[in-house]
Amino acid sequence: MKPEEIREVFMRSAKDLLDYDEEGRGPANVAVRVESYELVGKNSILLSLEENIDDTLGAYLYVGDFLVLDKDVVSYSFYDRNTKTLGATIDNPGIIGMIAAEHPEMTVEFDLSFLIKNARDYYDEHGTLIGYPDTCPCFPEEDIVFPAKFSPSDQQRNAVRTILNSKLSYVWGAPGTGKTQMVLATAIMAYMRRGKRVAIIAPTNNSVEQVLRGVLGVIGSDEGFRRMVDPAKDIARIGTATEQFVEDYPYLCEGQSISMLISKRRKEIKLLKEIIQERELDVIASHFRALEVLAKERKQPADRKAKRDMDNQIDQLISEINAVLEENSLYSDLARDLTSMNFEHQLEAATQRLYQRDRPKNSIP
Structure with a gap:
């Protein structure tokens, strides 16, 4: 077939x-x-x-069973792999109210049809450049x-012989x-023995890495x-490697994969x-709640000893609060301003900043 026909x-x-x-019969969604x-x-x-x-x-x-929220309605703010917790924001009060009232079951589905669309667009633009090899390899026995x-069977020998003497072959x-560990590895090594470069291509990351692991295992055993x-010099894993593969074979992965893994870890x-x-x-x-109670009690009539005891409690609570706030750059100014002299005024402002806001990460186990 000509490139135009393949396209x-x-x-x-x-x-x-x-x-x-689109008819609902395809396997695109996970x-x-x-x-x-x-x-x-x-x-x-x-x-x-x-x-x-x-x-x-x-x-x-x-x-x-009926409501589907796409990226126009829901956005995802963070994901914690350790607890498998996904943080989402739903910009529709009615939907939030319905969820609160009815407690429906939910699933997160991933429309993988974009992979088909990406491949389609690529072939639309570059398809005329993709075709069968022009020359036929020749590898004598x-x-x-x-x-x-390994002790190869007749079928395995025939498969390798076909691969190494055909423009295009299909092995099932x-x-x-x-x-992988017999046919593919043998064919790859035959080309490398001639000083050729070999590209291993598969439809998914996992498939590429499964083949690579098999080939690496054969190389290590012979x-x-x-x-x-x-492997550290002659084999390169191009593209986005899985986290496990980067951890197992960091020296094979291009910088992009390692950078992505570092970014994800950060x-x-x-x-x-x-x-x-x-x-x-x-x-x-x-501590804030206790300070609120003490602030009200201190305004009430009391003898000197009671007032002194309340002042000591207030100072102790403020000291403990400041010890936490000073470790947090976002709230270090509150630690400076919150003192026993003006804490009643600062208490209201601090409470609003610390607690009157969305705190989704607060509920992660």
């Missing part, structure tokens, strides 16, 4: 897939059940998810070296039949392959710091 087939297939999905949720503040909601998610790209919030620890086999290939650290901050503010909340 036409792909564009038609993409359209059929998108039409199929759903994650919301185990529990809590309304916090005027329009914030904390969603405790059944399983972890990578990001909120293409996410829709399904409320009950003596150039085909199987991993030392059930799981565990050696497609002394001859190890002499030929130094966001998690920032979130944890915010949660700790909210916990600390909860601790001093009782």
